[in-house]
Amino acid sequence: MTAYAELSTREAYGRFLVELGKNNSDIVVLDADLSRSTMTKYFAQAFPERFIQCGLAEQNMIGIAAGLAASGKVPFVSTFAVFAACRCFDQVRVSIAQPGLNVKIVATHGGITVGEDGASHHAIEDLALYCALPGFTVIVPADSIETIRAVEVAAVTKGPFYIRLGRPKFPTIYSSDYRFEVGKAVTLRDGDDATIIACGIMVSKAIEAADRLSKQGISCRILSMPTLKPLDNSSIVKAAVETGGIVVAEEHLLDGGLGSRVAQVVASNAPVPMQFIGLRTYAKSGKAEELLEQHGLTASSIEEAVRTVISKKSRL
Amino acid sequence: MAKRLRRHVILMTATAGSGHPGGSLSAADIVTCLYFKVMRHDPTNPKWADRDRFILSKGHAAPILYAALAESGYFPIDELCTLRKLGSRLQGHTDMTLTPGVEMSAGSLGQGLSFGIGVALAARLDNRDYHVYVMLGDGECDEGQVWEAAMFAAHHKIDNLTAIVDHNGIQLDGTCCEIMNLTPLADKWRAFNWSVIEIDGHNISQILAALQNAREAKGQPVVIIAHTVKGKGVSFMENSVDFHGKAPSPAEAEQALKELA
Numbered sequence: 314m315t316a317y318a319e320l321s322t323r324e325a326y327g328r329f330l331v332e333l334g335k336n337n338s339d340i341v342v343l344d345a346d347l348s349r350s351t352m353t354k355y356f357a358q359a360f361p362e363r364f365i366q367c368g369l370a371e372q373n374m375i376g377i378a379a380g381l382a383a384s385g386k387v388p389f390v391s392t393f394a395v396f397a398a399c400r401c402f403d404q405v406r407v408s409i410a411q412p413g414l415n416v417k418i419v420a421t422h423g424g425i426t427v428g429e430d431g432a433s434h435h436a437i438e439d440l441a442l443y444c445a446l447p448g449f450t451v452i453v454p455a456d457s458i459e460t461i462r463a464v465e466v467a468a469v470t471k472g473p474f475y476i477r478l479g480r481p482k483f484p485t486i487y488s489s490d491y492r493f494e495v496g497k498a499v500t501l502r503d504g505d506d507a508t509i510i511a512c513g514i515m516v517s518k519a520i521e522a523a524d525r526l527s528k529q530g531i532s533c534r535i536l537s538m539p540t541l542k543p544l545d546n547s548s549i550v551k552a553a554v555e556t557g558g559i560v561v562a563e564e565h566l567l568d569g570g571l572g573s574r575v576a577q578v579v580a581s582n583a584p585v586p587m588q589f590i591g592l593r594t595y596a597k598s599g600k601a602e603e604l605l606e607q608h609g610l611t612a613s614s615i616e617e618a619v620r621t622v623i624s625k626k627s628r629l
Numbered sequence: 630m631a632k633r634l635r636r637h638v639i640l641m642t643a644t645a646g647s648g649h650p651g652g653s654l655s656a657a658d659i660v661t662c663l664y665f666k667v668m669r670h671d672p673t674n675p676k677w678a679d680r681d682r683f684i685l686s687k688g689h690a691a692p693i694l695y696a697a698l699a700e701s702g703y704f705p706i707d708e709l710c711t712l713r714k715l716g717s718r719l720q721g722h723t724d725m726t727l728t729p730g731v732e733m734s735a736g737s738l739g740q741g742l743s744f745g746i747g748v749a750l751a752a753r754l755d756n757r758d759y760h761v762y763v764m765l766g767d768g769e770c771d772e773g774q775v776w777e778a779a780m781f782a783a784h785h786k787i788d789n790l791t792a793i794v795d796h797n798g799i800q801l802d803g804t805c806c807e808i809m810n811l812t813p814l815a816d817k818w819r820a821f822n823w824s825v826i827e828i829d830g831h832n833i834s835q836i837l838a839a840l841q842n843a844r845e846a847k848g849q850p851v852v853i854i855a856h857t858v859k860g861k862g863v864s865f866m867e868n869s870v871d872f873h874g875k876a877p878s879p880a881e882a883e884q885a886l887k888e889l890a
Contacts, residue, residue: 367781
């Protein structure tokens with residue numbers, strides 16, 4: 314058994330695809346000259362006849378995947394998140410989303426933790442774009458265990474999926490017996506002063522923030538929200554009602570990602586004070602941790618945001 | 630039969646009051662040959678795994694495809710008059726989830742050849758011997774994705790797929806020569822390592838021979854460049870830029886139907 318917890322999300326994905334491929338001969342994998350980075354190279358080595366090298370042509374790759382899905386295959390399409398979302402959005406919209414085809418887009422190198430490659434390679438709009446597509450399921454795993462469980466579920470669930478992975482190793486959140494369910498939040502800590510909702514790498518920051526706050530007598534609920542679409546509305550409303558304040562943290566622009574989606578649910582059902590941790594603009598080159606710090610995607614920012622919602626709450 | 634399909638196109642677009650008659654009429658003879666002579670298909674079983682596939686990448690020519698499907702028996706001919714209406718299975722551009730026999734949802738140009746390659750690769754993986762026909766417009770060849778797909782198909786030696794370019798020389802804003810010159814179109818495909826057959830796209834025997842040769846070709850994808858006339862069969866629509874995306878008025882439709890009697 315591979316020790317997935319020790320791996321980056323993309324490395325875990327690449328290795329797990331081989332396991333999936335052993336059990337399901339309908340799985341085919343497409344990549345656009347990035348298999349050594351997305352880690353689909355392992356599948357290419359194990360099943361060369363079911364690996365389709367598309368070269369640097371993402372639009373064509375999406376169309377091919379759609380044709381394969383229409384013919385009964387289960388295509389997994391991988392490239393960097395910037396290309397998967399921005400380069401071929403119209404192809405995804407018309408060829409996959411509108412007919413609702415069974416294509417699994419697993420994009421690596423999401424967010425600014427790509428680091429040194431700079432703004433062109435930082436996918437910070439991808440979640441807004443994929444969440445805007447009716448019928449798509451959009452998932453941002455928090456660690457490599459959640460990655461393989463989400464990929465496992467996607468492989469056997471009909472319909473289009475977008476799964477966003479990262480470049481670096483994420484801190485381990487889950488144990489190997491973790492069960493992932495589409496559209497379900499995971500309560501990592503319970504608490505009643507405020508709720509922190511997070512996805513991806515920000516889940517670990519949320520835990521750090523909650524632990525610090527707990528030492529100061531503030532009890533936070535943490536909802537890890539791997540599925541951005543469909544959203545777990547009932548857990549969000551429950552958190553709003555029971556804790557009275559919500560902070561959302563994501564490695565994405567504040568426009569159209571997890572925060573604005575959660576806010577829509579809160580505003581429609583149980584308005585409470587909210588704060589949002591996310592990006593306001595493009596980042597530059599730098600180390601992943603430096604960029605997270607520079608753009609306020611930190612445990613300290615979350616901690617401060619929690620204090621802010623609690624103070625607003627008391628003034629209501 | 631081609632004449633019947635053309636009449637359907639006129640009636641459908643006139644009834645709808647919108648649509649794309651020009652590029653439907655230019656494709657009529659090729660579509661007729663495919664559905665009534667060449668393709669292995671079963672209208673009572675549209676999802677038959679071994680059927681040949683026709684993928685209309687130029688999705689705005691949906692009326693000619695709907696006409697062929699209705700005449701083949703995929704759905705009642707009466708339904709053709711619902712084109713573009715609320716609640717109809719016959720959308721303005723093709724929708725594979727609604728219309729029996731439609732293989733791909735199209736409308737944003739340039740995507741069908743890629744889709745067809747995916748369908749052709751699935752046949753290869755499953756050891757099925759069906760053939761995939763993809764029809765593109767000539768104006769559509771402005772799209773970069775077409776050439777991404779062309780490069781891929783040749784590199785991967787996709788020989789269970791035939792591309793057909795309905796080369797009627799006219800796109801929405803004017804002639805292809807004015808808008809974006811494709812010349813030399815055949816040489817472009819050859820440079821992408823495709824085998825090219827050029828025909829008169831209204832000459833039935835040339836169409837049938839080309840489709841036969843394309844199907845038998847091995848080790849290389851084949852493109853049929855069909856020289857056609859936009860609006861073919863209706864005098865005042867022939868070579869008309871206006872009738873790319875404009876439906877005939879009732880009086881024009883009456884005149885057109887007389888000419889197609």
